[in-house]
Amino acid sequence: MKKKKNSNTNAAQITKSYAIILILITLLMSSSIITIVGYRLVSNKRKDAESLMIVLKRSLVDNKPDWILWRSESTLDTSNTFVKVKVNIPNQAQKEFYSPHTKAFLNEKFHSWPLLKNIQYRSEQGVYYHTVDYDRSGHNTNEQPKIKYEIWLSLNNVVHLFEEILETISLIVAFSFLIGLRFISRLAQRLNKPLVDLTTATHKINNTENITYHESLPIFDNPQEVHDLSIEFNRLLGTLNKQVLHEHQFVSDASHELRTPLAGIRGHISLIHRHGEKHPDIVPTSLAYIDSESLRMQRLTENLLQLSRMDHAKLELKHFNLSSLLSKICKNYRQQITQHLILKDTNNIIVYANQDSVEQIITALLDNAHKYSPAKSTISIEVTDRFNDIQVKVNDEGAGIKGQDKWHIFDRFYRADQSRSQKINGSGLGLAITAQLVELNHGEIKVQDNVPHGSCFVVTLKKNKS
Numbered sequence: 001m002k003k004k005k006n007s008n009t010n011a012a013q014i015t016k017s018y019a020i021i022l023i024l025i026t027l028l029m030s031s032s033i034i035t036i037v038g039y040r041l042v043s044n045k046r047k048d049a050e051s052l053m054i055v056l057k058r059s060l061v062d063n064k065p066d067w068i069l070w071r072s073e074s075t076l077d078t079s080n081t082f083v084k085v086k087v088n089i090p091n092q093a094q095k096e097f098y099s100p101h102t103k104a105f106l107n108e109k110f111h112s113w114p115l116l117k118n119i120q121y122r123s124e125q126g127v128y129y130h131t132v133d134y135d136r137s138g139h140n141t142n143e144q145p146k147i148k149y150e151i152w153l154s155l156n157n158v159v160h161l162f163e164e165i166l167e168t169i170s171l172i173v174a175f176s177f178l179i180g181l182r183f184i185s186r187l188a189q190r191l192n193k194p195l196v197d198l199t200t201a202t203h204k205i206n207n208t209e210n211i212t213y214h215e216s217l218p219i220f221d222n223p224q225e226v227h228d229l230s231i232e233f234n235r236l237l238g239t240l241n242k243q244v245l246h247e248h249q250f251v252s253d254a255s256h257e258l259r260t261p262l263a264g265i266r267g268h269i270s271l272i273h274r275h276g277e278k279h280p281d282i283v284p285t286s287l288a289y290i291d292s293e294s295l296r297m298q299r300l301t302e303n304l305l306q307l308s309r310m311d312h313a314k315l316e317l318k319h320f321n322l323s324s325l326l327s328k329i330c331k332n333y334r335q336q337i338t339q340h341l342i343l344k345d346t347n348n349i350i351v352y353a354n355q356d357s358v359e360q361i362i363t364a365l366l367d368n369a370h371k372y373s374p375a376k377s378t379i380s381i382e383v384t385d386r387f388n389d390i391q392v393k394v395n396d397e398g399a400g401i402k403g404q405d406k407w408h409i410f411d412r413f414y415r416a417d418q419s420r421s422q423k424i425n426g427s428g429l430g431l432a433i434t435a436q437l438v439e440l441n442h443g444e445i446k447v448q449d450n451v452p453h454g455s456c457f458v459v460t461l462k463k464n465k466s
Helices: 002-007 010-058 067-073 102-106 156-206 224-275 282-310 322-336 355-371 430-440
Strands: 081-087 095-098 111-113 116-122 126-136 145-154 318-321 340-343 350-353 378-385 389-395 444-449 455-462
Touching: 010 067, 010 081, 010 116, 010 126, 010 145, 010 156, 081 102, 095 102, 126 156, 156 224, 224 282, 318 322, 322 340, 322 355, 322 378, 322 389, 350 355, 350 455, 355 378, 355 389, 355 430, 355 455, 430 444
Parallel strands: 340 378
Antiparallel strands: 081 095, 081 145, 111 116, 116 126, 126 145, 318 350, 378 389, 389 455, 444 455
C-alpha cells in the first residue's frame, strides 16, 4: 500500500508523465532523423547509379561494353559495383556481358524489399541499389529492347554509416533520458516537498492531544500556489479555531449565567423544605425570588436560542422608509422610560435592509441607553444621510464605556463595569444579538464616546443592494 501511495504522489505522476512525453519525443525525433538521413543517402546512391548508367552507355563500342573505358570515365568508385549488359540484335544470337566478378556476384539469389523495389539484399554480399535501363530499336516502347543495362551499386557503406548514426542517436537519447528523468524526478520532489510538509503539519495538528486552538500551518515561499494555499489554510484554520474558542467561551459563559439563578432557586427550595412549615412567612418571598429567577432563565434561554438561529439565518432585505420606522419606535418607547427621548429631524430616509430586524436593533439600543442612563437625562437618535449609506446614532448621557471595554462590548455575556452591572437586570446578550442582526443586514455597528459624556452607538446601513 505504501508503494501504491508513493506512486500516486505529484512527484511520481510528474516523473511518469515526463518519461512518457520524453519517450514519445525521442521516438518521433529518432524516426524522423533516421527516415530523412536514410532517404538522403539512398537518393544520393540513386543519383550515383544514374551517373554510372550514362557513362556505361557511352562506353559501348560495337554493342559491346568497354569496361576499361567505363571505369576510367567514372568519377565514382566502381570496385563494389557490378554491371550486366544484355544485347538482343535481330537475326543474331543474344549476348550477355558482365563486368569483372559480376557472374559470381549474381550466383546467389537476391531478396528485394517490397517497399523499396530498387533495394536488394543478399546474406553474404550485403545491400545493393539495383537500377535497370534500356536502349530500344525504335520509338515504340512496346518493341523488344535492343540493349538492357543493369547496375548493382553497393550500399554497404551507407548501411554502416546508417548504423553508426543510429547507435549514436540511441546513446544520446538513452543518456538524455536517464539524466532528464533524474532531473525531473528531483525537481518534482522539490516542488512537492512543501505540500508534503503541509500535509505532515496538518496531520500533526489533527493528532495533537492538548490542542490550544491557536495552532497554524507553516507558510512556504515557493511555489506561489503552495504559498497562497498555506495562507488560505491558515485563514480557514484561524476562523475555525476562533469559532471553536468562541463556542467554548459561549458554553462556559452560558453555564455560568445559568448556574447563578439555579443555585438561588435550589437554595430557596431547600429553605422552604426546612423552615416552610414553622415559618410560613418566608414562602411568599422565596416563591417570588424563584419566579423572578425562572423568568430570568427563560429570557436567557430564549436569547441563546435566538443567537443560535442567527448563526445560520438569512434575512430578506428590501427598501423601506427608515424615517417612518424611527418615528413609530420613538412614539411607542417614550411611554416606557423616564428619560427624555429626542428624534432629530429626519427627512424621508430610505434604506435597504430588513425592517423588522432594524426595529429590533433600534429598540435594543434604546433599552441599553435606558438601563445605563440617569432617570432625567436625554437619549437622542440622529440620522445622517451619506453618499452610499445611512448612519443611525443612539446617544445617551450615562457613565460611558471605557476604552478597553469598547473592543468587547458586543461579545456574548460581556458586561462592562461588573460591579455596576450586577445592579442592572440583563443577560449580557442584548448587544451581541444586536451586532448579529446588524451583520445580517450587511451593515456595521460601533460604539464611541458621546461628548461631553455618555455613549454613542453608530449603526451603518446600506442605501441600495450592492
